[in-house]
Amino acid sequence: MSIALIVVYNAFVKNKTAYITDYLRKLTNAIHGWTALDELAFLYRTAQLQKKGGVIVEIGSWQGRSTVCMAKGSEHGNGARIYAIDPFTGSSENQIPGVKIWTRDDFERNLEKTDTKALVTTLAMTSDDAAKSWDRPIDFLFIDGAHEYEYVKNDFLLFSPYVVDGGIIAFHDTTPNLKAILQGLPLFGLPGPRQVVWEYVFKQRTFKNIGLSGSILYATKCNANSFADRLKNNLCGLEMLAKYMVYALYVRLKKIPGPIKSLLKPIKSSFSR
Numbered sequence: 317m318s319i320a321l322i323v324v325y326n327a328f329v330k331n332k333t334a335y336i337t338d339y340l341r342k343l344t345n346a347i348h349g350w351t352a353l354d355e356l357a358f359l360y361r362t363a364q365l366q367k368k369g370g371v372i373v374e375i376g377s378w379q380g381r382s383t384v385c386m387a388k389g390s391e392h393g394n395g396a397r398i399y400a401i402d403p404f405t406g407s408s409e410n411q412i413p414g415v416k417i418w419t420r421d422d423f424e425r426n427l428e429k430t431d432t433k434a435l436v437t438t439l440a441m442t443s444d445d446a447a448k449s450w451d452r453p454i455d456f457l458f459i460d461g462a463h464e465y466e467y468v469k470n471d472f473l474l475f476s477p478y479v480v481d482g483g484i485i486a487f488h489d490t491t492p493n494l495k496a497i498l499q500g501l502p503l504f505g506l507p508g509p510r511q512v513v514w515e516y517v518f519k520q521r522t523f524k525n526i527g528l529s530g531s532i533l534y535a536t537k538c539n540a541n542s543f544a545d546r547l548k549n550n551l552c553g554l555e556m557l558a559k560y561m562v563y564a565l566y567v568r569l570k571k572i573p574g575p576i577k578s579l580l581k582p583i584k585s586s587f588s589r
C-alpha cells in the first residue's frame with residue numbers, strides 16, 4: 317500500500333511540482349527580484365486557487381517577478397484580478413546615493429513580455445495612499461513592501477481588515493529559506509516581518525493553518541481559531557524557530573577552516589538539490 321502511495325506521489329504530485337517550478341523558472345528568468353522559485357510556486361498556486369471575480373493584492377512589486385507568477389496562476393485558474401501596489405521607487409535597502417530608483421518601466425515591460433497585463437491593475441503609489449481609496453474585499457494579500465517593522469505592521473493593519481474570512485495573508489522574508497540561501501539568495505528572514513507575524517498572526521486568535529513556503533509565512537483568516545488550530549499554528553512556530561537555529565549554525569559552520577568544510581560538502585549538496 318505504502319509503495320503504491322509513493323509511486324502515485326512521484327508520478328503526479330512531485331512531477332507536477334517540478335513542472336510548475338520549471339515553468340516559473342523560465343517565466344521569471346530575466347526578471348530581477350528576491351523571490352525564490354519555491355516561493356513563486358506558492359504564489360502561483362495560491363493565485364490559481366482564487367475564485368472567479370476574486371481579488372489579490374500585492375504590496376511591493378519591484379520589477380514584477382512575483383506579480384507575473386500570480387498573474388499566470390490566476391490566468392490558469394479562475395481569473396482573479398491582481399492589484400499591484402508599489403511607488404516603484406524602491407525600499408530603503410535599494411537606495412544608492414545619487415541614483416534615482418525607478419522600476420515602473422521594467423515592471424511594465426515584464427508584464428508585457430510575459431503577457432500578463434490583462435489581469436493586473438497597477439497602483440503606482442505607497443500602500444498608505446492606496447489604502448485611502450481601497451474598499452474591496454480581498455481574497456489573497458501578499459505583503460512584500462518595505463521590510464522595517466513599522467512598515468510591515470502598517471501594511472498589515474491597513475489591508476488585513478479587508479481580507480475575507482477564509483482568505484489568505486502571506487508575508488515575504490519572515491524565515492530563512494535554507495534552500496535558497498545555499499543557492500546564494502539573501503533570504504535569511506528579516507526582523508520586521510518576523511516580529512509582525514509573531515505579534516499579529518501567531519498571537520491573535522483570528523488565524524489558522526499557518527504555514528511556511530520558503531521565507532513566506534502564510535495563514536488563513538478566520539473568525540476565531542480552535543484549540544486544535546492553535547496547536548497546529550504552534551507547530552509552524554517551532555518549524556520557524558528550527559530554521560533560524562539551522563541558519564545560525566550554518567553561519568557558524570561557514571567560519572570553520574577549509575579542510576573540515578570539505579568534509580561537510582556532501583551534506584551541503586544534498587540540501588541544495
Ligand SMILES: C[S@@+](CC[C@H](N)C(=O)[O-])C[C@H]1O[C@@H](n2cnc3c(N)ncnc32)[C@H](O)[C@@H]1O
Pocket residue numbers: 348349350351375376377378379380381382383401402403404405406407419441442443444460461462467
Ligand atoms: C522586496 S521589493 C518587492 C519584490 C517583489 N515582490 C519581487 O518578487 O520581486 C519591495 C518593494 O516594495 C516597494 N515599497 C517600498 N515602500 C512601499 C510602500 N510604502 N508601499 C508599497 N510598496 C512599497 C519598493 O518600491 C519595492 O519595489
